[in-house]
Amino acid sequence: MKASWEKTEKNRGVLTVEVDEEQFGEALDQAFRKVVKNVNVPGFRKGKVPRPIFEKRFGVESLYQDALDILLPEAYPQAVEQAGIEPVDQPEIDIDQLEKGKPFIFKATVTVKPEVQLGQYKELEIPEKDFSVSDEDIDAELKRMQERQGQLIAVEDGQVEKGDRVIMDFEGFIDGEPFEGGQAERYTLEVGSNQFIPGFEDQLIGMKAEEEKDVVVTFPEEYQEESLAGKEATFKVKVHEIKRMELPELDDEFAQDVSEFDTLEELKSDVENKLKEQKKNEEESYKRNTLVEKAAENAEIEVPDVMVEHEIDHMMQHFQQQLQMQGINLEQYTQFTGQDTSQIREQFQEDAGKKVRANLVLEAIAAEENVEVNDEEVEEEVKKLAEQMERDVEEVRRLLNAQGGVNQMKEELKVRKTIDLLVSNSKNAA
Incomplete structure (x- = not known):
């Protein structure tokens, strides 16, 4: 041949x-x-x-x-x-x-895969950024812990406030005629979550249980259902129930309920230490991501559109998996947000282009610097994975071999080592 x-x-x-x-x-x-x-x-x-x-x-x-x-x-x-x-x-x-x-x-x-002409990738400078833990950070984390322990309590005499959950019936009309998909019974909505058309949730504020009201909104011009786009609609709404999150007091008893600590001060100290560790990891990620971005910006490369589209495909798959974990599918998401699939893909366009460009540049740097991954490094990574999965090393190795995961692991390790090289050769390297 x-x-x-x-x-x-x-x-x-x-x-x-x-x-x-x-x-x-x-x-x-x-x-x-x-x-x-x-x-x-x-x-x-x-x-x-x-x-x-x-x-x-x-x-x-x-x-x-x-x-x-x-x-x-x-x-x-x-x-x-x-x-x-x-x-x-x-x-x-x-x-x-x-x-x-x-x-x-x-x-x-x-x-074909494009040629990469590398620019400067050593002696790159990382802009300073504050990763210290403030009192506000600690308070915010305690607030989140409070909310996780909160209980939804029915509001008997009060009015709807932002953050409340309302259980309601609604039916939408355009020019006096009901339209498909514009009605539901005993629907639960968190007011202020922006799940509905802009302006809808704001008009629920101030309503009382069993009160009825006409909510008038205009569908966005870019709404996915073209027959509704840009049109004014009237929703006949009836609020059945109002539920509000009741938070526990931040005191020693709260600390005992949510942790192994006896006092609120001990809990705060633990929260601070964990936040510092988290910030440390964030700082490390910031440094690595910044260096990769700078190296990619300094390179000359023409990324084929098809590579970006393939990356968007991967991002869409990951996005759908995240939606499924929240109990909804892509079709339901588009109905809630008024976006169609092409608009969601467009939102991924810029990040997908950057990711493809960065991957190509890292691959070129690895080739230039002769970055390699040996069998011992792969074996060490397999052992770490087995520990995380709490599985036998041999079992994990068999699973990886069956699914082609060892080669993928080797490539990921090469990328990691290449970024390590950028960090060690940066101006900010210790």
């Missing part, structure tokens, strides 16, 4: 592949053996038609598609390896020559 690569654009080119007639002939033979099993020709038992009779009756061309299905999955990756390119998307295949007794020739138009 012969393969030649010709770049036609910055990150695109044409891979011309020639498969010799002998290999093509073998693929035709395989195709015939597959097809003939289902062929009926008078005078012959099913599946027993001689090759010459088959070709005379149906033409050798009837075998070409099956032969291509056999050849291409094998020939294309071999040609890629021979040409020394790294495709980042599926190829566009064009057949140049497909004829029995002659070489099979095809062209694959491919987008």
